[in-house]
Amino acid sequence: MIKSNSGIRKTDVINRRMFIVGAAKILVFVGIVARLFSLQINENKKYLTLSDKNRIREWKLPPTRGNIVDYFGNVIAGNLKVYQLHIIPEQVENFNYLLVRLKKLLNLSDKKIANINKLKSELKPWDSIIVSENLSWSQFVKINNYLYDLVGVKPVMTISRNYPFNDVYTHVLGYVSQPNEQEILDNQTIQERFVPGMKIGKLGLEKRLENHLIGTNAIQRYEVNAYGKRINQLEHQKGEQGSKIRLTVDTEIQKACGELLNEKAGSISVMDIYTGDIIAMYSSPSYNPNLFLFGISQDEWQLIRNNPLKPLINKTLSGLYSPGSTIKPIVALSALENKVINTKFKVKCTGKMELYGQTFHCWKEKGHGWVSLKNAMKQSCDTYFYEVARLLGVDRLNITAEKFGLGKKVLGDYFDNEKKGLFPNTKWKKNNLGKGWVLGETLITGIGQGYIQSTPLQLCMMTAQIANGGYAIKPKIIVDSNPVSYEDAKQSMESGLLFDTDSEVLIDKKLFKDKKNIKIIQEAMFASTNERFGTSYKSRIDDPKYQFVGKTGTAQVKRISKRERELDLELEQIPYKDRDHALYVAYGPYINPRYALSIIVEHGGSGSKAAAPIAKKLFKLIIDRHDLRNKQSNFERITV
Structure with a gap:
């Protein structure tokens, strides 16, 4: 009789334990289902955005500066198209051969070739190396004529500052050039819009009116792979040119x-x-x-610096x-x-x-x-x-x-x-x-x-x-x-x-x-x-x-x-x-x-x-x- 009661108690204990384990499994399963529902339904937009951020990259382009004109509206500081030459290393079959060809076509110096090699070692293979920021039209045409033999070379047309009257307005306008680290830190607007290759005012009104002239960045959106390499361009958002400034000068x-x-x-x-x-x-x-x-x-x-008449003053x-x-x-x-x-x-x-x-x-x-x-x-x-x-x-x-x-x-x-x-x-x-x-x-x-x-x-x-x-x-x-x-x-x-x-x-x-x-x-x-x-x-x-x-x-x-x-x-x-x-x-x-x-x-x-x-x-x-x-x-x- 005693043995029979003991067997019943053991069975009850086992049943209770199985019930508890089963209930725990059900709770865990319900929790997982609830979490999956939350992730896939309730927080769908959040994680879709995070996913896109991993898949999509934005590249800011240098902003276009506003024009400066004289009293009668003549442009005295404007922008013009310039021709540049870029190299994309990962597309190059034989880098040394390419440099030899470019050296001959563009009459590049040994120092310039050494700088290109140095840049190649510092950048990622799919990043561009800027060989020249300002090709002449004849050089640009020559490069295009030989593109079949210049694998990995990319001729680019872009915008740069221009002073059509050369030295007439220098001491009024100043000039633009690439900013140094301190200049970037000192100006919040420059910090927000800075991209490599951007130029800012260094002297005169170009410097004083920087925040008015600077313009906003154009933005290009690309789809990238897991390594950050661009796969496909998705969108191009055009930036706004800086403000036009009119001077009283004739x-x-x-x-x-x-x-x-x-x-x-x-x-x-x-x-x-x-x-x-x-x-x-x-x-x-x-x-x-x-x-x-x-x-x-x-x-x-x-x-310029050693001119006894002191043109810099x-x-x-x-x-x-x-x-x-x-x-x-x-x-x-x-x-x-x-x-x-x-x-x-x-x-x-x-x-x-x-x-x-x-x-x-x-x-x-x-x-x-x-x-x-x-x-x-x-x-x-x-x-x-x-x-x-x-x-x-x-x-x-x-x-x-x-x-x-x-x-x-x-x-x-x-x-x-x-x-x-x-x-x-x-x-x-x-x-x-x-x-x-x-x-x-x-x-x-x-x-x-x-x-x-x-x-x-x-x-x-x-x-x-x-x-x-x-x-x-x-x-x-x-x-x-x-x-x-x-x-x-x-x-x-x-x-x-x-x-x-x-x-x-x-x-x-x-x-x-x-x-x-x-x-x-x-x-x-x-x-x-x-x-x-x-x-x-x-x-x-x-x-x-x-x-x-x-x-x-x-x-x-x-x-x-x-x-x-x-x-x-x-x-x-x-x-x-x-x-x-x-x-x-x-x-x-x-x-x-x-x-x-x-x-x-x-x-x-x-x-x-x-x-x-x-x-x-x-x-x-x-x-x-x-x-x-x-x-x-x-x-x-x-x-x-």
């Missing part, structure tokens, strides 16, 4: 500036005296930015020069504004001025005799301005000079290389040199020498603000989306107000205390150019349509010794680096002024001989282009 005038400064070191700036538009901004000598697009050769780079913005006598209109204006002198004030010039045992010479050895403000300006008498500066003082002169733009950047943040220059005062010397100001320094500041340093563009702005009647302008080189017309700009100035596009308010921009003083300076500058004995009289234009007024300047680059003064050498007898800089500032037409300019010819000798004649040739073109510019402006206002 190409014809810019080109003329380059021709007039040919084989000279210097700068020419032209500005609208009411709107502040930069009409031309040329630095000489220049260089061709197209050389940098595909990697400049060492020989070409050394020629943007002299218009970065060149710092003593303004010489071109500063005299500001000195006279400051003295009039501060009631230190009037039009009847006269000084006797004997050719020099003695002060505490030091001699300050006038450029005219025997002197000018008794001169008033008008005659002193006309003949650029140094002695007169020594005395005016002595009576005025450098601190009051500094205030007037800074009002008219000296010692400040003109184009703000548009150019990284723009310098603000220096117009000194007593506080500046104490803070920077640790010494007190002396009276003799005031005298030489009064004729634009000494510590004073200015850029050619500052002198152009100074002259423009004298020309427009003494009102502040805001120079610009990019056309506004809603440009202010010439008539509106002039009217707002004459009311003493100027619309500031940054703050979007009208602000008082009168730079004078008494408008009569501006008129006195304008008449004195007229005499300097258009009356006998004026320093630029030989460069005058009698025709009222083209008649302009200006002021010459000759800036010493070294102190003239007593012996050198006695020798009185001709320009050709003086070593080039010891010759004075030649300067000229002007505006015109005189009756209804519209444009101002500044010219500097490094080591040109004198402003009257080297710089003023350039202004005479240039003003005719500037005035003749005036009507075309007005028509363009009026047309845009009507269409808008």
